[in-house]
Amino acid sequence: MTSCAALFISAPSSGSGKTCVTAAIARSNVRRGKRVRVFKTGPDFLDPSILERASGAPVYQLDLFMGGFQHCQALLAEAAREADLILVEGVMGLFDGKPSSADLAAAFGLPVVCVIDASAMAQTFAALATGLARFRPELHHCGVIANRVGSPAHGRMVGEGLPDDLPLIAALPREPRLILPERHLGLVQALEQPELDAQLDAWADTWEAGLRPGFDFKPLDLRDAIEPPPARLLAGRRIAIARDAAFGFIYPANVDLLRALGAELAFFSPLRHEPLPDCDAAWLPGGYPELHAETLGAHSTLAESLTRHINANRPLLAECGGMLALLDELTDAAGDAHRMAGLMPGRAHVQHRLAALGLQAMDWPEGPLRGHSYHYSTLETPLAPIARATNPNGGKTAEVLYQRGSLRASYVHHYFPSNPEAVAAFFGS
CATH class of the missing domain: 3.40.50.880 (Class I glutamine amidotransferase (GATase) domain)
Structure with missing residues (x-):
């Protein structure tokens, strides 16, 4: 077994800010000298390009359909052997699709945190967060992140009513300057954004400012799985x-x-x-x-x-x-x-x-x-x-x-x- 701190970042729906939060956490920890490996759940090319820039390492897919359990297990084990922190960004909403983000988190026991867009709610935030955490009891939710809050007071308000085992990890403000540009297939590719590194640092600053005291990443024990290398069938090609x-x-x-x-x-x-x-x-x-x-x-x-x-x-x-x-x-x-x-x-x-x-x-x-x-x-x-x-x-x-x-x-x-x-x-x- 190999132990490594890990976090699975999901949300109730697309557009909640998963990529921005994942990138912010990655860049924040990289700036502190941590070795960070980031994965993306499911098929995607655009979010990984942002996350690769944030973490400084290639971002691989974890997909139980395309790659299968053993392939995903080997990728996670390899990351655990060389990293201080593993981050996995989910796809769509936590329970959307087959296989879903929840299926992947459950398969490997990854601790889950949901990013919820709090811009148009107050105390209902706690009800939504609690419902997500209780829907599948086998998942381990370690907290919740309030995104796009309007003020410090709003940030405190959305945390009201959260159960003790589902703490508010961070309350992040709504700032238009932090929004990523998009086009018809999703986010604009990292290589087309000349100001991306400055934006990633701004995200990291926002994460560090909004992080509540007492949060720490939990270690995850992963089996030392290794995929056997394929035969060199393309040698000389x-x-x-x-x-x-x-x-x-x-x-x-x-x-x-x-x-x-x-x-x-x-x-x-x-x-x-x-x-x-x-x-x-x-x-x-x-x-x-x-x-x-x-x-x-x-x-x-x-x-x-x-x-x-x-x-x-x-x-x-x-x-x-x-x-x-x-x-x-x-x-x-x-x-x-x-x-x-x-x-x-x-x-x-x-x-x-x-x-x-x-x-x-x-x-x-x-x-x-x-x-x-x-x-x-x-x-x-x-x-x-x-x-x-x-x-x-x-x-x-x-x-x-x-x-x-x-x-x-x-x-x-x-x-x-x-x-x-x-x-x-x-x-x-």
């Missing part, structure tokens, strides 16, 4: 990966797995008009090609080099935004049409409302993979799908998988550790 503001939706666990499989990775930036590196396979992950369509369209060699790559029968995986960048045409949310790489027949349109959202399980020709889908665009293509995903929660989102020669494309963001052998078989083909 070089995989090119697009990575910049247009193609930034990359799970750190995916990169780790490719390296563990023996692959050499070569990152490049299409936005900076960097050429496709010499490679045996390539991966265009998701991101925001619609925000950079004009720049991508002006890349002098990308379409040509990717065409040569496919004509040489070398594998190319394009996920969500990566797929949109390969189409004939992409129309952004303003209605402006942009010519794209033209490697995949069809066109897409970015709309103002959500088009798809949900966990996904898909059978590749090489084996089953898991992941998720989240996009605002719709796609028209004459290509016939070779597979269709299922949604474990029964939602209507069921993405398809397209293949054209050695190109494989889908709206799904795949979680490679869900089937290392299948990933190796594709990239090694």
Whole structure:
């Protein structure tokens, strides 16, 4: 067993301020010389980019569907061996989804604190907090955080009526300068926020000022779980990966797995008009090609080099935004049409409302993979799908998988550790 202080930060709903509070706690402890590891519950790329900057360490997903219990257990155990504090940010509300944040916290005995937006309530705060804490008795709630309080007096008021075993840990003021910028897929990526570090320090200051005396992180005993390394099925293979503001939706666990499989990775930036590196396979992950369509369209060699790559029968995986960048045409949310790489027949349109959202399980020709889908665009293509995903929660989102020669494309963001052998078989083909 390995012992490490830990805290699971959840909330009654999205928009309560989980990410800001988690980042504030992380930055505060890093400034005090603590080694902090942060995890994000469920599929997400944007919150982790903020949390990585706050903690100074990569942020991995803990997802019982995409990764499974043993994978999550190994990630937590590894963090416990090298950190002084583990923070886990939940997803949506505490009990929302299957599996939920509560399911994850219960699976590993993580102490839970709920962040509640107190801006429009007073004594009802205690009733809501108590209800969250009592709904599933097997969860260990160590306190509650009042966010967006209007004054010190308001902060004291919301704490009235809380039971002794559910203390008010902190009361944090409502300050517009602390609000993170957002766009249609969520928070703006960390690399696009030049003032982010100053904002993180301001959050840490606010956390330290609002923290009530007597709170301390509780140690958590975690089993010394280690995932056996995969066979080096990609030894000698070089995989090119697009990575910049247009193609930034990359799970750190995916990169780790490719390296563990023996692959050499070569990152490049299409936005900076960097050429496709010499490679045996390539991966265009998701991101925001619609925000950079004009720049991508002006890349002098990308379409040509990717065409040569496919004509040489070398594998190319394009996920969500990566797929949109390969189409004939992409129309952004303003209605402006942009010519794209033209490697995949069809066109897409970015709309103002959500088009798809949900966990996904898909059978590749090489084996089953898991992941998720989240996009605002719709796609028209004459290509016939070779597979269709299922949604474990029964939602209507069921993405398809397209293949054209050695190109494989889908709206799904795949979680490679869900089937290392299948990933190796594709990239090694």
